[in-house]
Amino acid sequence: MTVRVDSHVHLWNRATDPQDWIDPQSMAPIDRDFGQADLRSMLDETHVDRAVVVHASNSVEESVRLSRLDPEVVAGLVAWVDLTGDVVAQLDLIRATATVPVVGTRHLVQIDPDPEWLLREDVGRGLSALADEGMRFDLVVRDWQLPQARTVASRHSDLIFVLDHLGGPPAPGEDLSEWESGLRNLASRPNVVAKLSGLISGLAPGSWQVDDLRRVVEIALTAFGAERLLYGSDWPLAELGGGAAGWGAAAEHLLAELTDEERRRVFGLNAVAVYSLD
Template identity: 45%
Template sequence: MTGPGTVDAHHHLWNLAARPQPWITGAALAPLARSFHVEDLAPRARAAGVSATVVVQTVCVPGETSELLALAAGGGLVAGVVGWTDLTAPDVADALAALRERPGGDRLVGIRHQVQEEPDPGWLLRPDVHRGLRAVAGAGLAYDLVVRPHQLPAATAAAARLPGLTFVLDHLGKPPIATGALEPWAGHVRRLAALPNTVCKLSGLVTEAAPGRWGSEHLGPYADTVLDAFGPRRLLFGSDWPVCTLRAGYSDVVRTAEQLVAGLSPGERDAVFRRNAVLVYGLDVPVPGVAAT
C-alpha cells in the first residue's frame, strides 16, 4: 500500500549533546533519553518506502528550528520543517522572515507551539496569539496543532477566525484511546473538521493506546472517526518517530496505518500517504501527479 514516494509528515529528531529535551522525564519516557539522528531514521524509512519526511519541533526555543533547517538544507530525507517561534512576540513576522533567510529556510513549511502544555484552555484565542497566527498565515506557512481534547474547542474557534491559515491537527487531538472513550473528543473533532481550512495527521495513536493494545482493532474507532470527519483528502500519515518507539517500531506504525485505511480506494490511500502532505506543506518532492512547489 505504501511504497516509493511515501511521505512521513510527522517525526522528530534531537541531539542531547547539543540541546536538552526537558519534556523527557520519568521512567515511562526513559527510552527516549538519548539522541535520535536522521541517520537512525533513514534505514527504517527506506525499508517502509518513505522517501521524504517532515520533521517537527519538540521544544519551544528558537535555536532548535535553526538547527532543523540546517539539517534540511543538506538535502536527503527531510523535505520540510515545522518549527517554532514565539507567536506572542511583537516582532513575530520579522522572526519568521529571519528563519526564511537562514540556511534551509526554504524548507520551513509550518510552525507549532506546545499548546498541550499551556494551562489556559483558551490560549489559542488570546489576542497576542491571534496576531502571531495571522503572521504565520501571512508567511504562507501552515500551523500544526498539538492539543488535548479539552483544547479542541479553542482550536476550532481559532481556525474559524483565520480562514486563510491551514490548521494541521497532530495526533488526532490525542484521543483517550487507552480508556476506549470516544466522547467528547469525537464531537470536538467533528466540529473542527467542519472547517475547510483544517486537516488532520494520522499520527501519534500508538502512544495514546495502552501498552500492547495499539493494533488496528484498538485504534480503528478513532481512525474511522477522523476518516469520516475530514475525509481521506484531508488526512496525512505521520509516524511520530521516535516517540512511537515507546509502543512500536517504525515498520509496525506504518503497517498499522495501512490497516486503518485499507478500506479506501487506491487513490485515497495515495492521498493519505503521499499527496496530502505535499499539498498541505508545499513540499518540493517528486510525487506522481503533484507538481512540486
Template identity: 40%
Template sequence: MTEPARRIDAHHHLWDLTRRPQPWLTGPRLAPIDRSFALAELEPLLDAHGVDATVVVQSSSSLDETRELLEVAAGSGGRIAGVVGWADLTDPGLADVLASLTGPLVGIRHQVQDEADPWWLARAAVRRGLATVAAAGLAYDLLVTPRELPAALETAAALPELRFVLDHAAKPPVASGGWEPWAAQVGAMAALPNVVCKLSGLVTEADWSGWAPADLLPYAGHVLAAFGPHRVLFGSDWPVCTLAASYGEVLALARSATSDLSPAESAQVFGANAAAVYGLG
C-alpha cells in the same frame, strides 16, 4: 507516463541532547527515548518501508532548535522536505523572525497542550501571531488534546486564511476507551475547510504494552470519515512512537486503517496531502 506518488512521513522528530535538553522528557516511562535521535538512525527505517521524504517537527520551544532542524533538512539531500519549527507567536517581531529562518520552513507549532490555560489559543497576542504565520505562507500545527479543542475550533474558524494541521488526531483517549467529547469535537474541526488532520500518534495514546489494532482503528476510522482521505496525512511520530510500537508497526496500522481506500485516495493520505498542505512541491 505518470510518475509514482511520493510517499511522505508528515510527522517525526529529531533531537540532540548534547545541544539542548528536551524538558518534556521526564520520568521513567519516557526513559527509552531520553537520548539523542539523528536522521542517520531514521533513514534505514524510511528505506525499509519505502518512504521517500519527511517533515520534521519541533520538540522544544527553541528558535535555535528550529534553525538546527533547518540546517539538517538542507543537508539531507531532500529527504527532509520540510520543517515545522517553533517561534514565539506573541513576539511583536514575529514577521521578521520568520523571515530570518532560511531553508524549508513549512509550518510553526507550539506545545499548546502544555499551557495551563486551555484557552491560550484565544488570546489576542496569540491570534495576531497566527495571522502573521498565515501571512508568511506557512501552516500551523495544532498540538492539542480534547481539553484545548474548543479553543482550537474557535481559533481555526476565526482565521480561515491559515492552514491548520491537527496533530495526532487531537490525542483521543484510546487507553480508557473514551469517545466523547473527542469525536464530536473532531467532527466540528473537520467541518472547517482550512483544517486537516494527521493520522499519527495514536499508539502512544493507547496502552503502550498491550494495545491491539482493534483498540485504535475506530479512532482512525472516525478521522478518515470526518475529514475524508483528501485531508488526512500519515505521520509516524518517530521516535516517540517507539514507546509503544516500531516504525513498521505504526505504518502497518495506518495501512490497515486505510485499507478500504482506493489507490488514489491512499496516495493522498501517504504523501500527496502532505505535499499540498506544506507546499512541498
C-alpha cells in the same frame, strides 16, 4: 508518481536542545539522541521517501538548527516561533541559513501554562502574520481544547491549520464521545486538515492491537475524508508504543478499504499539497 511522506517526525540532540520531558524510566526507548542517520533508517524501514520534521521544543534556536538538515531526507520543517513577538523577523532568522523549506510553525499548546493560549489576542495577531507568510500552523492540543481550535480556525479562515495526532483521542476502551464531537466540529472548518499520527505513542508495546485503533480512524475518515488526512509516524515517540514500523503497518491495514488514489493521498500526496513540498 507515488510519493510517500511521513508528515510528523522529531529529531533532537540533547547537548544543544535538552528534552527535559523524557523520563529515563518510563520512556527508555527514546532516552537518547535521534539524528538524521536514525531518521533515514526509520524511513527505509517504513518504506517512506522523506519526512516533515516538527520541532520538539519551544525554541527558535532549535528551529534554526533543524532548518539546516539534509533536503534529501527532510522535505520540510515545522518550526517554532513566538507568535506574540515579531513573527516575520523570527521566520527570517530561521530561513536565513535554512537548507530545507520552513513550511509552518507550531506551539506546544497542550502544555502551555495558559489553558486558553490559543484564544489570546496577541496570538491571533501572530496567526495572521503566519497566513501573510504562507505558513501553516500545526495544532497540538488535548481533546478538551478542540473547541478552542475550532474557534481559532473560524477566526483565521485564510490560514491552514494542521491538527496533530487527531487531537489526542482517549486510549482504547475509553469513552470517545467528547473527543469525537470536538473533532467533527473542528473538521467542519474547510481550512483544517489532520494528521493520522500519535495514536500509539502513549500506549505500551504489546498492549494494543490494530482493531483497538479502528474506531478512532473510522471517525477521522468520516470527519475529514481521505483528502484531508496526512499519515505521520510521530517517530521517535512511536517507539514508546512498539515502533514506527508497527504503526505504519497498522495504518496500512486500517486504510486498506480506501481506493489506491485515496491511500496515495493519505500516505504522501496530501502532505505535499498541504505543506507545498517540492
